[in-house]
Amino acid sequence: MPPRDARWVMPDHTAAKHHVLKAYLDAWMPIVGGSWSEVLLVDGYAGPGRYAGGQKGSPLIMFDAYALRKDREKLRARPRYVFIEQRPDRYQMLAAEVEALELPEGVHVRTIQGDFVEELPRLISGRRQPPTFLFVDPFGYSYELEDIRALVAAPHCEALIYLPTPFIARFVDDPAIEETISKALGGQQWFQARGLEDLAGREAAIHDAFLSSLRKTAAHVRSFEVQSHGASGYHLVFATNDRLGLVKMKEAMWKVDPAAGCRFSDSTILGQPVLFDAAADLRLLETALRDRFRLEPFSITEAEDFTLFETAFVPTKHLRTMTLKPLEASGHLDVQRPAGARRKIGEYPTGTLLRFDR
Ligand SMILES: C[S@@+](CC[C@H](N)C(=O)[O-])C[C@H]1O[C@@H](n2cnc3c(N)ncnc32)[C@H](O)[C@@H]1O
Structure with missing residues (x-):
């Protein structure tokens, strides 16, 4: 169940996600921000900006990826940020966090109280799209993959998307949410999951459908399984057309601190789950x-x-x-x-x- 309070206690798997986000953006910022004068970072499901224990949420982590860089003045880009949060109370908190930020010169942060699904198309400008990093981290799966794909199709644009596979697998036989699932998974290939008795089979069909849809647009699609407190099957899926982006995301994954109480494995290649930890079996x-x-x-x-x-x-x-x-x-x-x-x-x-x- 998603938390009811405006701020909530940060779960371990969120800390692990944040490690990946930070490690990736620490690599992305000098590469992309060093080459282009404009870069855009979008947090589609931003949350209140901070957790009940005071830890920074994903929008502040994205902001720090530039603001805390010692060499930031040397980069060409002054990033533009867009943080979207739908719930009014969380949005107020997010806006207050942003208000309190000391913005480096030239950096712009826009907060939007709204629905990511409605807002995303407004942030896509086709050929004029600046290099963009999009983080899609809802509690459920309310996004529409087609629009995310439209963004990733633009040069130097990429997305990191949370896919709660087991959560979706529970509802595949419910006709009332067929359309919602089809939008989230970018088509109807997931219908193959219907009628399967075996939960693991359903999850695999959902996961495959999501990856196949993304692959229509992105040359490189990588899925990382988040394993937390016995719960498995939740994924972070990265889509990019840049080879270097893929290298940097895989490097970020191998940097994840296993002490976060949660581990990642590569689940792109079925049958070859490799845990990202120091004792990698080479x-x-x-x-x-x-x-x-x-x-x-x-x-x-x-x-x-x-x-x-x-x-x-x-x-x-x-x-x-x-x-x-x-x-x-x-x-x-x-x-x-x-x-x-x-x-x-x-x-x-x-x-x-x-x-x-x-
Ligand atoms: C998992 S939390 C985000 C956590 C945040 N990404 C972080 O790591 O700190 C998901 C957030 O999305 C918000 N949300 C739910 N539906 C939304 C929508 N349609 N558009 C934008 N935000 C939404 C929720 O209120 C919640 O704050």
């Missing part, structure tokens, strides 16, 4: 690479793309030093570096060819 990556390339030669670029797109691992962190280097050192990986490149174990410049020995 044998999984080695096995995946061996299964993919067998005894055929492959380039370092192919290895990077495979790691990024087809596994839970992130090439910048896990591929070279943690996986390829020990394999090369133990003689299990033949390495041909391009002519003129330094022959140093662990260094794999572009053009390097690799091959497993057996």
Whole structure:
């Protein structure tokens, strides 16, 4: 049940979500804000801005991603923020939090008391859309995926969306909310979940439908499962057309503090749930690479793309030093570096060819 009070006690899974949001925006801001003069950050379901225990809510975390940067003056962009909250009492609190902010020069924050579904189309301006990061974090699933997709279709625009899969799975046979679910999941593929006895099967069908719909617009769609106090199946889904965005989101996930009482795993690839924690089992990556390339030669670029797109691992962190280097050192990986490149174990410049020995 969603909380009734205007402010509520922050649950552990929210703290974990906030870690991801902060880690991602800490990486996003200098990349995007360093290249474009205008950037937009939208929190579609902003909440009151602060929790009952005083912790910052997502709008303030998004604001800090720029305001607390020591190098912010060096960035080209002065971000524009839009925070939307529907409930009047929460909106008043949010507006008061924003009022109390010390705005760095050139930064604009707009708060809207309204319905995200109605407001989002007004924030989409087609070709003139500045690079935009959208956070969609409702208690339920009242959003319309088609509009979120319309935003993600614009260059350098991306979304992080909460998908309460088990919550939706409970209602798939209720005709009264068929239309609401279809809007949230971006089509009717989820009908496949109907009539399934098995709850896990329903959840998988819902999850697949949501991802397939997003993939019509976004080249890279990644789903992370939030596991909290025995509850599983809740997802944070990230959609982007930027390869670097995907790299940075995967890096952010691997940074999540497991002490938040909640863990994430990659659930994009069914059957290969990999928990994001310090004790990552890199044998999984080695096995995946061996299964993919067998005894055929492959380039370092192919290895990077495979790691990024087809596994839970992130090439910048896990591929070279943690996986390829020990394999090369133990003689299990033949390495041909391009002519003129330094022959140093662990260094794999572009053009390097690799091959497993057996
Ligand atoms: C899960 S909370 C948001 C928490 C916040 N994102 C954070 O991490 O601190 C969802 C919020 O969305 C608000 N809300 C519900 N329906 C909404 C709608 N249609 N449009 C905008 N906000 C809505 C709720 O009142 C609630 O404050």
